[in-house]
Amino acid sequence: MTRAAVFGAGSWGTAFALVLADAGADVTIWGRRPELCDAINATHTNPDYLPGVALPPVIRATHDPGEAAHEADLVVLAVPSQSLRENLSAWAPELPSSASLVSLMKGVELGTAKRMSEVIDDVTGAGPARIAAVSGPNLAREIAQRQPAASVVAAADDDLAKRIQQACHSPHFRPYTNHDLxxxxxxxxxxxxxxxxxxxxxxxxxxxxxxxxxxxxxxxxxxxxxxxxxxxxxxxxxxxxxxxxxxxxxxxxxxxxxxxxxxxxxxxxxxxxxxxxxxxxxxxxxxxxxxxxxxxxxxxxxxxxxxxxxxxxxxxxxxxxxxxxxxxxxxxxxx
Missing domain, CATH: 1.10.1040.10 (N-(1-d-carboxylethyl)-l-norvaline Dehydrogenase; domain 2)
Incomplete structure (x- = not known):
């Protein structure tokens, strides 16, 4: 079973956690606010960002980055793009050295004009064999409601793209691979x-x-x-x-x-x-x-x-x- 950590408890991070769970992964969400993490664990919903959407029991939430990342095969980053560098710098020591790093973020960093995968590489030194992005028509509420959707797993490394594709291929979410990160x-x-x-x-x-x-x-x-x-x-x-x-x-x-x-x-x-x-x-x-x-x-x-x-x-x-x-x-x- 894939062990996934999703850093970001907003609507898209939570929806992608649900996709991963439907695909068979064990998922932990890291949330910035402890009270939201407690609500997710108690109610199996995200009342602030996806109210009314039931989350599978295999999804749990924590405010502790070390707990979220423990033994993770897949680390998914779903925070606002302009806060990635600061957040990831704090989390990096907790991330398993073999984990694949997946960006859900859609932005370019202010000041450096770097794409999110470049920021991830800057902070972690993970390199192209471990860094990927998921992109496509990803309206979070529709995906969380398990409406049909397709997306792209983009990575310079084809094997990495295929592993992530398999990890998030659920009955309602169809990922394609693409080498063009x-x-x-x-x-x-x-x-x-x-x-x-x-x-x-x-x-x-x-x-x-x-x-x-x-x-x-x-x-x-x-x-x-x-x-x-x-x-x-x-x-x-x-x-x-x-x-x-x-x-x-x-x-x-x-x-x-x-x-x-x-x-x-x-x-x-x-x-x-x-x-x-x-x-x-x-x-x-x-x-x-x-x-x-x-x-x-x-x-x-x-x-x-x-x-x-x-x-x-x-x-x-x-x-x-x-x-x-x-x-x-x-x-x-x-x-």
């Missing part, structure tokens, strides 16, 4: 920013034509950044690219889409943040993705304009007007 991580990170843009368009009252246009051009921006970083172009037409982008941009369950809709409706970033405990990763990652694009000379106008709105430099209406007034170009970049 760079592309899978970029797709997961950039789609959050594009979802903010789609939400802004919806909040301003624009319809499906506008949203579809933003999604399509957002995918083109993602693919350009991926090409500059050596990603496989096919990744962006797959589950970790288009699949994740479509789900995040169109679903009312998407935190980033909902955050953008509130921005488009006139709320400020501070007002929206004050009203939720959930993290919309794109709000911070837009800065680091724009930084990463700048380092590689990649033009990402949607990311640039969303960043302007988040900074308070542009209103949502000004963002749309500025994007539409850009000079006309061929659809295919560079032609």
């Amino acid at each position: 760079v592309g899978a991580e970029l797709g997961g990170a950039v789609k959050n920013v594009i979802a903010l843009a789609v939400g802004i368009a919806a909040g301003l009252g624009f319809g499906d034509n506008a949203r579809a246009s933003v999604i399509t051009r957002g995918l083109a921006e993602t693919a350009r950044l991926g090409a500059a970083l050596g990603a496989d172009a096919y990744t962006f037409s797959g589950l970790a690219g288009l699949g994740d982008l479509a789900a995040t941009c169109m679903s009312p369950l998407s935190r980033n889409r909902s955050f953008g809709e509130k921005l488009g409706g006139g709320m400020t970033v501070a007002e929206i943040v004050a009203g939720t405990r959930q993290v919309a990763e794109g709000v911070k990652s837009c800065e680091s993705i724009l930084d990463l694009a700048g380092r590689h000379g990649v033009d990402m106008p949607i990311v640039q304009h969303v960043t302007g709105v988040v900074r308070g430099e542009l209103t949502p209406a000004e963002m749309v007007g500025s994007l539409l007034s850009r000079s006309a170009k061929p659809e295919r970049h560079g032609h």
